[in-house]
Each structure stands twice: as structure tokens, then as C-alpha cells.
Amino acid sequence: MFTLYGYGHTILVGALLTLEVCFASLAVAVLLGMLGALSKLSPRLLLSLPAKLYTTVVRGIPDLVLMLIVFYGGQMAVNAIAEKIGHEEYIDVNPFIAGVLTIGFIFGAYMTETFRGAILAVNPGQLEAGRAYGMTGLQIFSRILLPQMMRHALPGFGNNWLVLTKATALVSIIGLNDMVQRASLAAGATHKPFVLYGAVAVNYLLLTTVSIILLKYFEKRYSAGFSREM
Amino acid sequence: MDFSIIQESWPIYFDGLVTTVWLTVAALVIGLLLAVPLAVVRVQGGALAQAPIRAFVYFFRGTPLLIQMFLIYYGLGQFQWMQQSVLWSLFSEAWFCALLAFALNTCAYSVEIIRGAIVATSPGEIEAARACGMSRMLMLWRIILPSAFRRALPAYSNEMIFMLHGTALASTVTIVDITGAARIIQSRYYSPWEAFLTAALLYMCLTFTIVFFVRRLEKHWQGHLLPARVSDFE
Numbered sequence: 001m002f003t004l005y006g007y008g009h010t011i012l013v014g015a016l017l018t019l020e021v022c023f024a025s026l027a028v029a030v031l032l033g034m035l036g037a038l039s040k041l042s043p044r045l046l047l048s049l050p051a052k053l054y055t056t057v058v059r060g061i062p063d064l065v066l067m068l069i070v071f072y073g074g075q076m077a078v079n080a081i082a083e084k085i086g087h088e089e090y091i092d093v094n095p096f097i098a099g100v101l102t103i104g105f106i107f108g109a110y111m112t113e114t115f116r117g118a119i120l121a122v123n124p125g126q127l128e129a130g131r132a133y134g135m136t137g138l139q140i141f142s143r144i145l146l147p148q149m150m151r152h153a154l155p156g157f158g159n160n161w162l163v164l165t166k167a168t169a170l171v172s173i174i175g176l177n178d179m180v181q182r183a184s185l186a187a188g189a190t191h192k193p194f195v196l197y198g199a200v201a202v203n204y205l206l207l208t209t210v211s212i213i214l215l216k217y218f219e220k221r222y223s224a225g226f227s228r229e230m
Numbered sequence: 231m232d233f234s235i236i237q238e239s240w241p242i243y244f245d246g247l248v249t250t251v252w253l254t255v256a257a258l259v260i261g262l263l264l265a266v267p268l269a270v271v272r273v274q275g276g277a278l279a280q281a282p283i284r285a286f287v288y289f290f291r292g293t294p295l296l297i298q299m300f301l302i303y304y305g306l307g308q309f310q311w312m313q314q315s316v317l318w319s320l321f322s323e324a325w326f327c328a329l330l331a332f333a334l335n336t337c338a339y340s341v342e343i344i345r346g347a348i349v350a351t352s353p354g355e356i357e358a359a360r361a362c363g364m365s366r367m368l369m370l371w372r373i374i375l376p377s378a379f380r381r382a383l384p385a386y387s388n389e390m391i392f393m394l395h396g397t398a399l400a401s402t403v404t405i406v407d408i409t410g411a412a413r414i415i416q417s418r419y420y421s422p423w424e425a426f427l428t429a430a431l432l433y434m435c436l437t438f439t440i441v442f443f444v445r446r447l448e449k450h451w452q453g454h455l456l457p458a459r460v461s462d463f464e
Contacts, residue, residue: 059437061430062397062409062433063398064399065409065426068416072422076423169294170294170296172296180294184300193305197297198305205288208292
């Protein structure tokens with residue numbers, strides 16, 4: 001039971017891949033979220049309108065459907081483009097890349113909302129003071145806005161992270177051999193699906209629990225000097 | 231892109247739409263009906279009564295819905311006693327397992343949402359109810375729950391949308407919902423863009439329908455919290 005009928009090692013390797021998907025998608029999501037939040041707050045319609053469209057559309061479609069669009073649709077588009085530029089072999093879209101891009105794209109929309117709220121919570125006088133000192137836009141962002149918005153962004157960021165980690169289970173559907181797919185294969189071979197999927201569930205619980213503990217620690221650190229009333 | 235494929239195969243999408251809607255509605259109704267008493271126990275019950283509810287919520291909020299569905303649909307078949315029980319005719323059906331997983335999942339999230347709303351009840355309301363001589367049950371029914379539901383509505387509407395999107399996973403256990411329909415069309419015509427964009431559009435319509443009705447309900451339930459309109463003073 002503890003060796004999972006000899007599949008313990010396989011599932012552990014899959015768990016590492018799941019972790020990789022988690023962190024890679026998080027990086028994409030944070031990048032898109034920051035860009036989205038800054039454009040959504042921009043006075044220029046050319047920037048704020050696409051950002052608004054992005055967050056509305058993504059939050060209206062299930063993550064599985066978006067993933068299937070990117071994986072199958074992307075596959076078709078890549079091959080159509082490759083054919084036009086004279087490439088003859090069939091190109092397979094890597095499910096890792098498709099999964100990471102889709103999950104990053106989806107959670108970028110949620111991060112946009114979180115970051116937008118956090119930016120709005122920073123006292124505008126602080127930013128004006130930065131401008132008065134002659135700081136460049138990038139300096140104001142990295143020295144004044146970012147450190148202060150962290151505290152407001154962390155609770156929402158933590159929630160998004162917890163939902164994101166669970167969304168990574170979907171990459172098994174587009175064929176990535178992550179923890180879930182390996183458990184499926186092992187379940188087929190051993191006829192013990194309950195034990196194997198149970199092990200995957202325990203791994204996810206572990207990931208969630210460790211995340212919650214770390215997030216609590218960071219929330220405490222970043223709200224040092226502020227009352228707990230916030 | 232060639233959307234004539236979709237025109238030809240709209241009956242599949244329509245059946246899928248019906249399946250998605252009833253799965254979502256059934257899961258939400260069952261989940262909410264279970265969640266309300268559990269949330270009350272979670273707030274007012276003793277430590278011994280709270281422990282199993284805490285464990286249930288911890289498990290269902292800490293693991294992916296896909297795994298929960300696989301555990302019920304594929305997992306339970308592992309046990310001989312399960313296959314010989316009277317309930318097996320239900321548990322061998324994909325729709326039943328998917329619905330059970332969805333209902334338990336939304337129940338766990340709803341328990342936390344309602345619990346948070348109950349805890350936030352202003353103490354004055356409870357004191358007033360007590361001063362009027364209400365029993366615990368009457369107070370719960372007339373004061374605490376109605377005001378908690380109002381506070382819970384914004385968070386619960388998000389949960390409704392998450393559940394709608396979650397039902398897309400039913401397509402992985404052979405159920406033909408909207409996503410299942412799109413997967414059939416995509417494999418039949420090899421036209422992923424048309425197939426999945428149509429599905430995305432249908433889901434977006436359903437999402438906005440939920441948002442629309444929740445807004446109306448919010449106006450009705452939280453009218454006393456909205457800023458006054460000029461016409462109110464005329």
C-alpha cells in the first residue's frame with residue numbers, strides 16, 4: 001500500500017512535473033496580471049479596453065474549454081503557419097507549453113483584478129511624491145508602488161494560487177504525463193484506482209496545506225507595522 | 231473558419247446545453263441544501279460535531295474537482311462490497327458520480343461562504359431577537375439566516391459561476407455536456423476552433439445569465455444598502 005503497488009516512484013515524478021506546471025503558470029499569470037492591471041487603470045482607452053475584454057472573456061469560459069482551444073486550436077494554427085513558410089513536417093504542440101500558457105492566461109485575468117485592487121489601495125499621494133522627486137515611471141513602480149501594493153495583493157494572490165494549483169490537474173486531459181495521468185495509467189494496470197487517485201489527492205492536499213502556511217507567514221510579514229484590522 | 235458545421239450539428243450542442251444546465255442547477259441546489267445546516271453546526275455546534283465538517287471542507291477545498299470525480303467514478307469500483315451493494319446501479323452511472331462530486335464540492339465551498347456570513351451577523355440583531363424572547367431555532371430562521379444569505383450573495387454568485395465552469399469536467403467521464411458536444415464535433419470534423427469557440431460562447435451566455443439574475447436579486451435583497459435615488463425623495 002505504501003509503495004502504491006510499485007507505482008509510488010512514478011507518481012512522485014509526476015508530482016514534480018505538476019509542481020513545475022504550477023510555478024511556470026504562476027510566472028505567466030503574474031506577468032499578465034501586472035500588465036493587465038496597469039493597462040486596465042490606464043486613462044488610454046486603447047489600453048484599458050482590451051484589458052477589460054480580457055478579464056471579462058476569460059472569466060466567462062471554463063478553464064477546460066480554454067485549454068482545449070489553445071491545445072487543439074493552437075496545434076492547427078501552428079501547422080497552418082508552418083506550412084505557409086514552407087515547413088513540411090507535422091508539428092506537435094507540446095502539452096506542457098500549451099498547459100502552462102493556458103493556465104497562465106486564465107489566472108492572469110484573476111491576477112489582473114487582484115493587482116488592480118491593490119494598486120488602487122496605495123495612497124496616490126505617494127506616487128505623486130515620487131513624480132515630484134523626478135523618478136522615472138519604472139522607479140516609481142519598483143520603489144513605491146510595488147512594495148506598498150504587496151500587502152494588499154497578498155490575500156487575493158494567495159487565493160488565486162490555491163485555485164491555480166488545483167487547475168493544473170487539467171493538463172492531464174491534454175496529454176501531459178503529470179501526477180494525474182500517471183495515476184490513471186497505474187490505476188488501469190493495477191485495478192486499484194481508489195488508492196492511486198487517493199494518493200494524488202493527498203499530494204494536492206499537502207501542496208495546499210504548505211501553501212496556506214507559507215502565505216500566512218508572508219501576509220504577517222508584509223503587514224508588519226499595520227494593525228490587524230486591515 | 232467554417233461555422234456551417236455548427237449549423238448542421240446544433241442538436242448535439244442543444245442537448246449538451248440542457249445537460250450542462252441541469253447538472254449545474256442540481257449540483258447547486260443539493261450542495262446548498264446540505265451546506266446550510268452544516269454551516270450552522272460549524273458555527274454553533276460543539277467541537278466534536280465540528281470536526282467531521284472541518285475535515286470534509288478541508289478535503290473538498292484542498293483537492294482538484296477532477297480528482298474528486300475520478301475517486302467516485304473510477305475509485306469506488308475497486309471495492310467488491312461496493313459492486314455488490316444495492317447502490318451500485320447508481321454509482322456505476324457516470325452522471326450520478328459526476329453530480330455527486332459536483333454537489334459535494336460546491337457544498338464544501340458553500341459551507342465556508344455561509345459560515346463567514348453567519349459569523350459576521352451584527353451582535354445587536356441577535357440581542358434584539360433574544361430580547362423578543364425568540365427560541366434558538368426561530369432566531370436562526372427569522373434573523374440569522376436571512377441576513378447571512380444577503381451577505382453571502384456576492385461570494386455565492388462567484389461559486390455558482392465556478393460550478394457552471396466545473397461541470398465542463400463531466401465531459402471527461404463520457405457525459406455529453408456542452409464541452410462533450412464540442413469534443414464530439416472536433417473529433418468528427420477536425421475543426422477545433424469552430425467546435426470549442428461555440429462551446430465558449432454558450433458558456434459565456436450562461437455566465438452572463440447568472441450575473442444578470444444575481445444583480446437583480448442583489449437589488450431586491452440589498453435595496454436598503456444601495457445609495458438613495460433622487461426619486462426616492464420626491
